[in-house]
Amino acid sequence: MSDYDAIILGAGAAGLMCAAVAGQRGRRILLVDHAEQAGKKILISGGGRCNFTNMHTAADRYISANPHFAKSALGRYTAQDFLALVESYGIAWHEKTLGQLFCDGSAKQIVEMLLDECDKGRVDLSLGRGVTGVEQGDGGYRVSLDGRAVTAPALVIATGGPSIPKMGATGFAYDLARQFGLKVVEPRPALVPLTLGGDEILFRELSGVAADVVATAGKTAFREAALFTHRGLSGPAILQASSYWRHGQPVGIDFVPDRDSGWLPAAKRTTPRTTLRKLLGGTLPDRLAETLSERLGMTGEISTLTDRRLQDAERALSHWQLTPNGSEGYAKAEVTAGGISTAELSSQTMEAKRVKNLYAVGEAVDVTGWLGGYNFQWAWASGWAAGQVL
Ligand SMILES: Cc1cc2nc3c(=O)[nH]c(=O)nc-3n(C[C@H](O)[C@H](O)[C@H](O)COP(=O)(O)OP(=O)(O)OC[C@H]3O[C@@H](n4cnc5c(N)ncnc54)[C@H](O)[C@@H]3O)c2cc1C
Secondary structure: OOOOEEEEEOOOOOHHHHHHHHHOOOOOEEEEEEEOOOOOHHHHHHHOOOOEEEEOHHHHHEEEEOOOOOOHHHHHHHHHHHHHHHHHHHEEEEOOOEEEEEEEEOHHHHHHHHHHHHHOOOOOEEEEOOOOEEEOOOEEEEHHHEEEEEEEEEEHHHHHHHHOOOOOOOOHHHHHHHHHHEEEEEHHHHHOOOOOHHHHHHHHHOOEEEEEEEEOOOOOOEEEEEEEEOOOEHHHHHHHHHHHOOOOOOOEEEEOOOOOOOHHHHHHHOOOOEEHHHHOOOOOOOHHHHHHHOOOOOOOEHHHHHHHHHHHHHHHHHHHHEOEEOOOOOOOOEEEEEEEEEEHHHOOOEEEOOOEEEEEEEEEEEEEEEEOOHHHHHHHHHHHHHHOOO
């Protein structure tokens, strides 16, 4: 007889949820993590307050080779469901912005809640032990932990992606998937600051300056704050755009999203003695207004400029193109895009179609959410979906 009904590798957001759900269904579950502590990313998330879900969760806020894949799990375990769980523990929360829900207190409350849920399901937790091997045979899986081997008929890969390796994040999920012949969509850092070089290095002088912009990568645009950094660009608008950005592509920035077409020629007629810097300074930080005016070569009174030049300036300000020379990589990426191909998995259960009783959940899978609680909601929903059937 097997030691457990299922072994779940990775005691992060998805693994904890999956273990709790399956355990409460009466399954004998072992939850394994090489870290000494469960849910380490939850603990540091949302600046320590954990942006645990988003009320606007929908499949179109996720990036995946199959944009429909996430629908089933997200539809069956919703943001409201997770919120109901949070409330049942009396955890105080608030909506910060754009449907993003945070704890009033601390992210620790979310980890404690999930551990409590695991306790209710009599889940065995094995922390601080690395997985040294996984084999399939005799109708089940045999997992070697440092100095111990355990068996179960089912195995769940919940070891996340390689973002923030210093926290114990690894690409182990992909190694394991490949071991079992599952395809992996090329992983890449996402929700990550972008770096500038060449001529655009000048923007680094604005380090610390933030502005409300629309940032566009590919066909996707985000209106939020952008932040200039000593290496390039960050802030929510840029992090969001980074998930859609590919090397060599520009990021478009609209510095004047609320201005109507023709605003500069109109300003020339009403306030001819003013400068572009002063006009931009009405909505942008002064240092940014100054840099943009200088870069456009328009430092004098606007009365001296032709309408044509003003129209060109308008276009440049609303379609500013910066071409990042890279990103800050996995060391700074909040998530990893790509991962275990959704074509390999059932969207209902997260089970591999070609490998019986092997499941993959959470960030390990090629489903990546926008910034704002969407990634945890995917972890909860996909963990819940597998937990229902283990
Ligand atoms: C700084 C930061 C802030 C974030 N803030 C938010 C936020 O506020 N809201 C939001 O929605 N998302 C946020 N995220 C993203 C979110 O944390 C992840 O998407 C989510 O944790 C993914 O859940 P998971 O269970 O798939 O993976 P993880 O939570 O990463 O869990 C994977 C687990 O597997 C373990 N593991 C890895 N390799 C091995 C191995 N070889 N053997 C054994 N165990 C292994 C790890 O130790 C880890 O505990 C944030 C991420 C970061 C880095």
